Amino acid sequence: MEKTAQQQLIRALSETTIELIAVIVAVNAGDPRVLTISNGSALPSGPFEMVHRSLQAGLRLWVKEQTHHALGYMEQLYTFADRERTATTQRHISISYLGLTREARDADGTDACWQSWYRFFPWEDRRAGVPDVMHDITAQLNAWADAAATEYDRSQRRRRVMIAFGLNGVSWNEELALQRYQLLWEAGLVAETGIPAPLITGVAMTHDHRRILATGITRLRAKIKYRPVVFELMPPEFTFLDLQRAVEALAGRLLHKQNFRRMIEQQELIEETGQETRGAGRPARLFRFRREVVDERAVTGSKLPLARN
Amino acid sequence: MEKTAQQQLIRALSETTIELIAVIVAVNAGDPRVLTISNGSALPSGPFEMVHRSLQAGLRLWVKEQTHHALGYMEQLYTFADRERTATTQRHISISYLGLTREARDADGTDACWQSWYRFFPWEDRRAGVPDVMHDITAQLNAWADAAATEYDRSQRRRRVMIAFGLNGVSWNEELALQRYQLLWEAGLVAETGIPAPLITGVAMTHDHRRILATGITRLRAKIKYRPVVFELMPPEFTFLDLQRAVEALAGRLLHKQNFRRMIEQQELIEETGQETRGAGRPARLFRFRREVVDERAVTGSKLPLARN
């Protein structure tokens, strides 16, 4: 009798659990990489517990335990609460964070490993031109749009597809990564662990981890444009081209060399070390990040037309 | 015996509670306003419960119950977890949202009311020039900076104050509202309910509600620059000047009239209704928001220098 009451109590009180999830990004050899566990099928994560001093501290502990990897820069991504995420009436709240580091060798004694993020989102890499997957994707998305019930819905779907994937003269916008994933999900075109799909579009992950990764990609692609966060991913010394390759890796697009240089130079964020690289071709000068300059004077984006006052 | 075990269980399992907090903004008569309860000392909030379909849905219910006010646009702001927020070992997780609406008359039968947000942050309104509070604030902040232990700390503090408050030739950046509040908090210059401070800088709120409001202000001030969210705050028909006044209210700064017009026009987000206002002076044309144009083709901010491919 008392036993059942206790069990009911447990159920009533433990229905909501809080989980911390990490999207840890590095750039290595021109590839943006994400730290995964379980053979590349999940992001590092774990419950938020009373021992944790804060959300960030808790996450750092979990990542360290699961991947033997210490973290630098972190920022909060998003908080998800989805009843549908589990089959029972249990509810999960997931608080996700985006972390930036430099890639260390895969940690021993764990199942952690770095994966190119384009493994999960092959359509997001346009550095070598429009990837082949896009043929299948557009065909299937068009079919999905045409299958809507009303004419209004059909045109709405076509419109969304057009904008998200840059079709019919709309230009590609790398920041729409999350929207693209969302669209493919709605159209039933992405398989996740336990959920099949007719078209194989990228490698699956557990639960909504791939969605969270897409959220991280979108955030990072937006952020590199107005805050000097790329440097968190660079070694202490690097050439101009190294830096460009890193940004290109994240954005999934090629950049204009001279204009990229000019952009970086006028921000005065880097300084020469005096050293040079050596190898095939002309040696390149090495630079280092001037971390001391990063006061919070954001390179505030498109501005309002202020009056002189 | 069983009783104690049960109590322990309750305590063990209920240590973490989840709270939803809303920053609801409207603009009225040139003032940005925030929806408050308890005589302007708190933001609408309530626990996240199993009946709630989602975080957003739960928040909408709480706001409706506490303020009799239905909401339109909403987005997630931030998730806070702070052990220090309560005196016990209990832990609160607060998930905050930013909502935009038009102001309705204060709801009857509740203690809800709209407050100008500059009531809580008087230093954030620069439309009529630099407000008087700034004299006291800079004096006190300088004193705080000088009181640091080491010369390094002193210079760091001075630097932060300079940038956040736009002193010594640094220009004012309205998006740093949260940083400014944070700085004043660190310096012990903002009083909150139960926490006194030597300098009265704006009206206090319970817990960290004022901090959450500052987060909302910062988010909104950044967002109006690259997404057409102002229109959520406008009546169905409005003049160009109405629109400008609304943006000015949010930004806390005056804008350049002609350039503002040009900016809005080239975005093609509004259309004439054919109607005009009447009153003193030349009648102004009325416009309406073309909601159908708001596909997610963000006016993406400062761009990367893309290659032609």
Added chain:
DNA sequence: GTAATAGTGTCTTTCAGACAGTATGAC
């Protein structure tokens, strides 16, 4: 020399910022 990669000079177009002007109503 050639191949390969690093780095510079400068032209053009676009657009933000600022100027000063004209238009249309109430009285």
Added chain:
DNA sequence: GTCATACTGTCTGAAAGACACTATTAC
């Protein structure tokens, strides 16, 4: 007419975008 507010035309200078060219190494 005056006063008050709404609206327009256009100059200027600073960047964004694009062009082609020169420099320094390994072999």
